[in-house]
Amino acid sequence: MQQIQLTENIYYVGVNDRRSERFENHMDLPNGVSYNSYLIVDEQVALIDPVEAGFIEEYLLKVKSVLQGRKVDYLVINHDEPDHSSSIAAVIREWPEVQVVGNAKTFPPLEAFYGPIENKKVVAEGETLCLGSHTLQFFMMPMVHWPESMLTYEQSSKIVFSNDAFGGFGALNGGIFDDQVNIAFYEDDMRRYYANIVGKVAMQALKAIEKLSALEIKMIAPSHGLVWRSNLAWVIGKYTQWSKQEPEEGIVIVYGSLHGNTGVMADIVARGAAEAGIKEVKVYDVAKTEVSFIMSDIWKYKGVIIGACAHYGSMFPDMTLLVHEINEFKPKDKCYALFGGMSWSGGGVKTLAKYAEEGKWNLVAESVEVKGAPIREEDWDKLYNLGKAVAEAIH
Ligand code: FEO
Secondary structure, three states, X not given: OOOEEEEOOEEEOOEEEOOOOEEOOOEEOOOOEEEOOEEEEOOOEEEEOOOOHHHHHHHHHHHHHHHOOOOXXXXXXXXXXXXXXXXXXXXXXXXXXXXXXXXXXXXXHHHHHHOOXXXXXXXXOOOXXXXXXXXXXXXXXXXXOOOOOEEEEEOOOOEEEEEOOOOOOOOOOOOOEHHHOOOHHHXXXXXXXXXXXXXXXXXXXXXXXXXXXXXXXXXXXXXXXOEEOOOHHHHHHHHHXXXXXXXXXXXXXXXXXXXXXXXXXXXXXHHHHHHOOOOOEEEEEOOOOOHHHHHHHHHHEEEEEEEEOEEOOEEOOOHHHHHHHHHHHOOOOOEEEEEEEOOOOOOHHHHHHXXXXXXXXXXXXXXXXXXXXXXXXXXXXXXXHHHHHHHHHHO
């Protein structure tokens, strides 16, 4: 088997998942996802983060093909979430003397998931673990993505094993390193991963970036997506921009429509925004596009316009998940406006407004609620002007 090397004695032993339809069972995976793992072969052997348990056979084959009969001495658990840790029992079965390395917060949840772990090594902030010519150093990264999350820095190679931080969706299609692929192909999936997994803890992500700035780094090796070695400034810059919530000029228009009328309104709104000079206008039907994609663009752009038709005095049901996610993840400083159809009951726009108040965004236009279908010129004008108003607010 051909080995994938980060350096002479550090190997990529991750796997691709193109068969799961959804990540965490709620985010679509059209391009798959990778579970990255790394193997350091020295006087002592260390595995950095295992993989999702469904891929254990392929994983063990890769690890064993590098080790050629040697055993694993340390298994570093940077993060407890099962997309990485669920193969821990299989790894321990394979190498029963392996010491599982984590911090004080790692083990209670890990043992709650998988039962007692006998050989534990608890490490603290800044502590080191010498493997021979390689030395691991551990830094806590709480809430990126769970309370126990940490990163592991290998001092001689200056590689950061960052787990979820700097990770992204998208299986690795042959190219493992950033300079082996067209990065643009992965950027949207990386932002979607950020917006839906890390974005909620943007401040903690910034702290993790700050921590990294004190280290000399030659490579960032996350547990999902590309290994970064040639475009470090680019990826750190993107992560910083997303964490500081510095949006780009553009507008997301998302609507929920029972019979298409609120969809027609969305097109009129979009026309107003485009004619006011906004080149990036994205229109989504919330019943068709899975919410993580919409959240990703809401994170990206400054303008957000939401439309919902009425449904039994409330709003189009599928919109509820999106507004819940917005209020959970709290993307900041958006210019927004609302619209929708009244049907026979009204209530869609009113319900949206109630949710929107919690978000503390900047309402830049009066809401437009249309009786029946948008067949009157005065309604067209109001909708067109709503799009224009948001465009002018973000220019
Ligand atoms: Fe990739 Fe939070 O697990």
